[in-house]
Amino acid sequence: MDRSTFKRNHYTLLRVCSLAVCLAVTFLILKSAFTNVAPFFNYDTLKQNGFYLWAVLGLCAVWAYIKRAEILDDIRSETKIPWVLAGMVLTVASLGLLYSAAAFAASLQLTLFAVAFVFVAQFALFFGKASKIPLLLLALLGIAVGFPAMLENALAAPFPRTTALLCVSTLQLTGLPVSLNGVTVTLNSLMGYNIVTNVDTRCAGSDSLAIFLAIFGLMLIDRKPGHKALFGLLILGVVGTYLQNFVRLLLLFEAGYYYGANALWAVHDYASYVLFPLWFLGFAVIYLKYASKPTNSAIERIPSTESSPEL
Numbered sequence: 001m002d003r004s005t006f007k008r009n010h011y012t013l014l015r016v017c018s019l020a021v022c023l024a025v026t027f028l029i030l031k032s033a034f035t036n037v038a039p040f041f042n043y044d045t046l047k048q049n050g051f052y053l054w055a056v057l058g059l060c061a062v063w064a065y066i067k068r069a070e071i072l073d074d075i076r077s078e079t080k081i082p083w084v085l086a087g088m089v090l091t092v093a094s095l096g097l098l099y100s101a102a103a104f105a106a107s108l109q110l111t112l113f114a115v116a117f118v119f120v121a122q123f124a125l126f127f128g129k130a131s132k133i134p135l136l137l138l139a140l141l142g143i144a145v146g147f148p149a150m151l152e153n154a155l156a157a158p159f160p161r162t163t164a165l166l167c168v169s170t171l172q173l174t175g176l177p178v179s180l181n182g183v184t185v186t187l188n189s190l191m192g193y194n195i196v197t198n199v200d201t202r203c204a205g206s207d208s209l210a211i212f213l214a215i216f217g218l219m220l221i222d223r224k225p226g227h228k229a230l231f232g233l234l235i236l237g238v239v240g241t242y243l244q245n246f247v248r249l250l251l252l253f254e255a256g257y258y259y260g261a262n263a264l265w266a267v268h269d270y271a272s273y274v275l276f277p278l279w280f281l282g283f284a285v286i287y288l289k290y291a292s293k294p295t296n297s298a299i300e301r302i303p304s305t306e307s308s309p310e311l
Helices: 003-029 031-036 043-049 052-066 068-076 081-103 108-154 158-173 206-222 227-259 261-270 272-290
Strands: 178-181 184-188 194-198
Touching: 003 031, 003 108, 052 068, 052 108, 052 206, 068 108, 081 108, 108 206, 158 178, 158 184, 158 227, 184 227, 194 261, 206 227, 206 272, 227 261, 227 272, 261 272
Parallel strands: none
Antiparallel strands: 178 184, 184 194
16 A cells, blocks of 8 residues: 555544544534434334335435445545535534424424434535535435425415315215315214314325425436426326325225224325335336436436437
8 A cells, every 4th residue: 555545544534533523522412402313213203203204214325325436435535625614514504403403392303304414514524525415315305304394384274175175075976975174074984983084284195295306306316317308207206196195095084984993094004105105116117218327427427419208
């Protein structure tokens, strides 16, 4: 090993140790925020909040592993001043968000994002350019966390109300004894009692749409279709994701009508883990048909002279 290689490896090791120390200090100072993430590993909490964040985190980890060669190459390179400044800004912002999450008992999803933000921001501080892909993945996690809340704040009444109205109208066409008052659905079950449920924003499909947008972003990192095809695929994906959740709602009310409240809630809790993967598998086949082959990373793709099919 020549002296320059030894020096570079020594410098990389020093940065790794510095990152570990900074993360440890952050953990000690703001340990309450990290403690707030503990329920994320509890089954009952996951069942209540949905497992979709685990799915997004898992996919981000897979994408980071796929892109590990690019990340490792950039880790070995010297961190330039602009990246250091950007890392400092990101670190301050992440610590502020983490402190807010700890001090004001923020939602589990926001606290989880704040913790991930701290890790990625401090990684950017010490490894600069190598944080490009982790920052992209963090942004996609932010979409998964923030989209349901944004949708709920922007369309708190119209979105679930419209979904509930469409669902009840469809069920009434099939002859089910179901009625709607606002977003409250009343179903007269064959078991001899009424089942009363509310269709909120998450039940109407905000979580499904969030995970679709996150996965769609991950696909764009690897294979990017032409601009016209991209818009068409996005619309197809959003509409299809909404419809698969709509089918889930129909199924859960059908189950409640024939088999009672326990069956309704069983379908409510688990049907999306069957329907969404089946739907997305079909969407992925269509997406790959229109996506360009990954000759280079989507971040630094060399423009191709070949034309892409249009949707």
